[in-house]
Amino acid sequence: MISVEDGLDLYLREVSKFPVLTREEEQDLFKRLARGDQNAREQIVRCNLRFVVKMALRYQRQGVALPDLIQEGNMGLLEVVDKFDPNKGFRFSTYAAFWIKQAIQQALCKQSRLIRLPIRKSRMIGKITEAAKSFAKREGREPSADEIGRIVDLPAERVEQLAQWNEPALSLDSARDEDSPTLEEMLPQQGVASPAERAMDDQMRTRVRGAVKGLSEREQRVLSLRFGFQGAKALSLRHTSHHVGLSQEGVRRVEKKALEKLRRPQYQPLLAGLL
Numbered sequence: 001m002i003s004v005e006d007g008l009d010l011y012l013r014e015v016s017k018f019p020v021l022t023r024e025e026e027q028d029l030f031k032r033l034a035r036g037d038q039n040a041r042e043q044i045v046r047c048n049l050r051f052v053v054k055m056a057l058r059y060q061r062q063g064v065a066l067p068d069l070i071q072e073g074n075m076g077l078l079e080v081v082d083k084f085d086p087n088k089g090f091r092f093s094t095y096a097a098f099w100i101k102q103a104i105q106q107a108l109c110k111q112s113r114l115i116r117l118p119i120r121k122s123r124m125i126g127k128i129t130e131a132a133k134s135f136a137k138r139e140g141r142e143p144s145a146d147e148i149g150r151i152v153d154l155p156a157e158r159v160e161q162l163a164q165w166n167e168p169a170l171s172l173d174s175a176r177d178e179d180s181p182t183l184e185e186m187l188p189q190q191g192v193a194s195p196a197e198r199a200m201d202d203q204m205r206t207r208v209r210g211a212v213k214g215l216s217e218r219e220q221r222v223l224s225l226r227f228g229f230q231g232a233k234a235l236s237l238r239h240t241s242h243h244v245g246l247s248q249e250g251v252r253r254v255e256k257k258a259l260e261k262l263r264r265p266q267y268q269p270l271l272a273g274l275l
Helices: 004-015 023-034 038-046 049-057 066-081 092-111 119-139 145-152 156-165 195-212 217-227 237-244 248-262 265-271
Strands: none
Touching: 004 049, 004 066, 023 038, 038 066, 049 066, 049 092, 066 092, 092 119, 119 145, 119 156, 145 156, 145 248, 156 237, 156 248, 195 217, 195 248, 217 237, 217 248, 237 248
């Protein structure tokens, strides 16, 4: 039996055999198509399959397998052949790119999420993802929300909000590694905690309070709100930002810096097993 990987490899080798059309060849094929020559249509499609693969590669690892992305892109290609007007003077691939991209993004919207997002929001998430990838390739590091926002002309807070929607759903059967419990096993069971569990919880809170004394007042405040150290409900980045007067990106930076401090050797006796 041929595996998915083998099948994809065979497909890629096959489409690479079809040459990229010159402008003159493209014009000639569309003239033949206008006269009803379906062989010309097939040749146009075959010679642009490689272009679909190139576009599908931009969207891989976003929740839909690459072969499925290619298939959706091919559907967009088939649709656009009959819409293209060669008399307007631009190349077919320039016109087809929008339709192919739209077909792929709609597939991502429908298939990659348990929560269906509006098409417009999914496209904006795709735009942010592309901007982040291009930035990382160019600069050799991940961009901040502010940097992405400047690229896609959105506020940093909006970029962070859309990025959260782009997080993949986790299965309750998933675990961090082979020796770790699954998410289902880590979820608290319904019912009242036992005396032993309450005692352990109190001990953990005492250890955490002792450790965070070494942090700045702002770092203590952010961690307390984000993780519910004072017994209150843990807050999201957005709600924490409202409490401390920082942007969400600012809260994220303070939280990251504080956790890095708590991983230092002097805090390990207090926080062993917690970080």
